[in-house]
Amino acid sequence: MTIRLAIVVPCYNEEAVLPETNRRLLAQLTRLQELGLTTDDSTLFYVDDGSKDNTWGLIESLAAADSRVHGLKLSRNRGHQWALMAGLLAVEGDALVSIDADLQDDVSVIEAMVREHLAGAEVVYGVRDSRQTDGAFKRGSALLYYRVMKMMGVELVYNHADFRLLGRRVVEALRQYGEVNLFLRGIVPLIGYRAATVKYDRAARFAGVSKYPLRKMLNFAIEGITSFSVVPLRLITLLGFLVSCFSFVMILYIVYGTLVLQAVVPGWASSVVPIYFLGGIQLLSIGILGEYVAKIYLEAKQRPRYFVEKVI
Ligand code: UDP
Ligand code: MG
Numbered sequence: 001m002t003i004r005l006a007i008v009v010p011c012y013n014e015e016a017v018l019p020e021t022n023r024r025l026l027a028q029l030t031r032l033q034e035l036g037l038t039t040d041d042s043t044l045f046y047v048d049d050g051s052k053d054n055t056w057g058l059i060e061s062l063a064a065a066d067s068r069v070h071g072l073k074l075s076r077n078r079g080h081q082w083a084l085m086a087g088l089l090a091v092e093g094d095a096l097v098s099i100d101a102d103l104q105d106d107v108s109v110i111e112a113m114v115r116e117h118l119a120g121a122e123v124v125y126g127v128r129d130s131r132q133t134d135g136a137f138k139r140g141s142a143l144l145y146y147r148v149m150k151m152m153g154v155e156l157v158y159n160h161a162d163f164r165l166l167g168r169r170v171v172e173a174l175r176q177y178g179e180v181n182l183f184l185r186g187i188v189p190l191i192g193y194r195a196a197t198v199k200y201d202r203a204a205r206f207a208g209v210s211k212y213p214l215r216k217m218l219n220f221a222i223e224g225i226t227s228f229s230v231v232p233l234r235l236i237t238l239l240g241f242l243v244s245c246f247s248f249v250m251i252l253y254i255v256y257g258t259l260v261l262q263a264v265v266p267g268w269a270s271s272v273v274p275i276y277f278l279g280g281i282q283l284l285s286i287g288i289l290g291e292y293v294a295k296i297y298l299e300a301k302q303r304p305r306y307f308v309e310k311v312i
Contacts, residue, residue, distance in 0.1 A: 001116050005032065005042040006093035007110070010083035012049040014101040015058050021101050021298035022062050022069065028107050029068060030102040044069045050077035054258050063312050074306035080211070081182040084162060086306050088171055097165045103162040103206035112198040113165040122170050122193035128202040145221055152229035156191045157197065169193065175275075180298050180305060181227040183220075192203075226291045233292060236285040243281065247274075254293040 007025055025044050032038040048056045048071060054294060059071040072090055084098055095117050099105050113124040134142075142159075149156050162184060164176070173191045175182075189195075193256060212220070225232065298310065 001064050002036060002039050003094040003114065003116060003117065004092070004093040005029070005038040006045050007043070007044045008047065008087035008096055008098045008262065009086065009101050010043070010047045010049055010080055010087060010098075011051060011055050011059070011101045012077060012080070012083065012211050013051045013053045013055060014208060015051075015055050017102055017205075018046075018055065018058050020206055021103055024103065026066060028070065028110055030258070032111060032114060035078055035111070036109070037118070041070065043091065043093065045087055045091045046071040046072045047083045048073045049083035050074050053204055055300075062311060070119040071310075071312050072308055076308045077211045080162070081184055082215075082306050084176075084184065085182060088166065090308070094168050094214070096163055096171055097163075099163050100161075102208060102210075104203050106200040106203070109163075109198050109200040110165075114199060116196040117165055117167060118153045119196075120194055121196035122164075123188060123195040124156045124190070125195065126158045127157065127197045127199050128159040128161075129199045134202070141217070145224075148221075149224065149229075152231040154186055154225065154228040154307040156185055156215070157189065160185065160197070164188065176294065178302075179202065179227065180301075181223055181295055182305075183224045183227050186224060186228045222291065226295055230292075232288045233246045236288060237282060238277035243278070256309055 008302065009021065009025070014021075022044070029038065029042055029044065033042065034041055046059045046062075046069070048059055050073075054069070056073050058068075059073075063069040063071055070091070072087060077087075077171060088096055088098065095114065097110055097113060097280070099107065099110075108124055146156060146158055166188070170188070170191055170193060174187065178186055206236045
């Protein structure tokens with residue numbers, strides 16, 4: 001059995017790594033074809049996410065140099081998830097592998113992914129075995145993130161980013177998800193079908209700098225939770241219930257103190273502390289509600305999700 005494979009690579013200002021990425025991925029395609037796993041019309045598909053450097057020019061020249069290389073240019077920067085989605089929805093092939101441009105993911109693992117797919121898995125997750133090359137902060141925050149997501153009831157594959165193989169059926173299922181707040185890591189497990197994982201060591205970025213500064217990472221984390229879980233809203237309700245119970249007990253105690261003990265001293269603390277306490281909880285709760293209202297607002301507008309400027 002041979003399949004038509006397409007490797008989708010989102011790129012944002014990646015001119016520093018792209019030639020090397022292209023060299024390694026093409027070598028991989030050649031190898032898979034020699035092994036008889038993939039067809040000769042398997043492709044490498046770059047998505048230029050509105051880069052400000054010469055990434056698109058580079059993609060054009062790479063495409064001119066090898067007929068297996070193709071590309072798509074978005075009209076502006078839409079972020080990693082959308083660049084990836086645009087590529088997945090545009091490219092043909094029986095199985096699509098998505099991989100970052102920076103060579104942090106081990107390209108040789110693609111062979112194992114294809115073999116798993118041939119053995120019947122519709123989704124193959126690339127899972128990092130070690131995170132030695134990431135800084136302590138990135139590692140710690142990632143671990144915390146998975147913990148929180150799990151607590152919130154969001155099903156995620158541990159230590160899996162966006163390096164995965166999707167069979168045609170899964171890609172067509174993905175097409176039906178109309179959401180504007182896109183979090184592929186959360187959606188793919190929801191689709192179902194048979195899944196497999198392959199492990200690899202994550203390397204450091206080959207060249208260039210991370211396009212995910214702390215601010216973007218935090219945004220991405222909040223997006224992931226509020227798009228997939230209503231647990232924070234439920235927590236507000238629980239908190240409200242607990243605080244109400246507590247106040248009720250307080251009232252009983254005050255009544256008891258006044259009538260029976262007749263020893264209630266008018267206190268400053270007992271009137272000021274609850275004001276701050278309740279004020280804080282209320283602001284927090286309104287903030288969480290706001291996150292969800294914002295989501296509804298964005299989804300309700302049903303804006304077009306991206307525009308394709310050019311395809312080669
Ligand atoms: N990327 C993108 N659009 C963006 C930001 C990033 O297409 O707005 C691409 C980027 O070129 C890379 C991948 O998404 O191929 C992952 O980005 P990066 O390696 O910077 O993230 P990190 O590995 O640091 O989380
Ligand atoms: Mg990276």
